[in-house]
Amino acid sequence: MISEETAQKLQQLLASQPTYKPNQAVQAALKDINVSCFVGATCVGKTTLMDALVAYRPQYYGKTRNFTSRPPRADDDPKRYYYYEHSDAGLAPVFARIAQHENLQHNINPYNLTVYGSELADYPHPMNVGDIFSSSIDGFRQLGFGTLHVFSVVTDPDAWRTRLEQRFPSGHPQLHARLEEAVASLTWSLTQTAQDHAWVINPPNDIQAAVTAVDAIIRGENASNQAEAQNLATACLEQAKKLLNDTTPYV
Known part of the structure; x- marks a missing residue:
């Protein structure tokens, strides 16, 4: 307390x-530190993606x-x-x-x-990866890292809801707060226009597709599937708002 x-x-x-x-x-x-931030609703798979990214190129990627x-x-x-x-x-x-x-x-x-x-x-790695609250990204952008990438992670809205309900079933004391967090995160991501920002789709049962997409962007390639990702984010946001309206804060 x-x-x-x-x-x-x-x-x-x-x-x-x-x-x-x-x-x-x-x-x-800070000019010698490189960072990739992952933003997204709870249960969208940020931790799984970061773990897979580290396993993909362990000599380069490491979690903060x-x-x-x-x-x-x-x-x-x-x-x-x-x-x-x-x-x-x-x-x-x-x-x-x-x-x-x-x-x-x-x-x-x-x-x-x-x-x-x-x-x-x-932050000891050549490329440090971490999941960050959307409300903290503006602060990160002011720090002066050598390189900063900001990834908004999205997935299929039905798959996301299934994961959410498995981890935070109805009546769970954290459910309402997690849904508020999801709405805030998705709303923030959908307003982003900065050059350091890109969307990444984390497809159900295909984490390697997300890993490859992130690694390609960090290597300097153009981001792909951005419109599709935004459509998924919009659908997830609608889902999150509906679920939030159906829950009450835990007291």
Whole structure:
């Protein structure tokens, strides 16, 4: 549990998140770091895609490490996450690093105020891959990475709904928040026009197709199937909005 004071501090950090910049020493090192960010609704297959990408070219791709204040999950990769307790005392060192601008970045989950973030040492690969909240991408774009790619991941809307219902069945305490997150993420992706952004389709039962598409873009080839991906995203957004209207926030 966190106090009202800590909750207010997290809300302030969330509001200022897009304009956060690390200190000069950290910024100077960023020009040598390359990052590919994956944005998308929960259960769209971002983690599966990143794992497959690393397996495809392990000498080049590697997942970023992140700290988080959310509780560990059974399927967490221990090489990827390190944890701070989501409490006043547990978050104190995180707040101290943010105050000194020592973190590379931080992300506050707007739905439950859990904290994610990373430091320079968490980006050791030639191409670092990570899943990022859509609300954090503007901040990433200001950091000055050597290379930055932003991928919006989509899949077939019926396949997405099936995965969602399997992981977050009706009545699940996280379902409403996850649907809110999905609506926000898809809405954000559908507004993107920046050159660093591309869509990638993660077809059901064909992860290699998504891997090949991502790798081709990172190698400098033109993105393909962008209109099809946007149509899938629009359909997923309609699905997410309908499901959201049929659920109530968990109390």
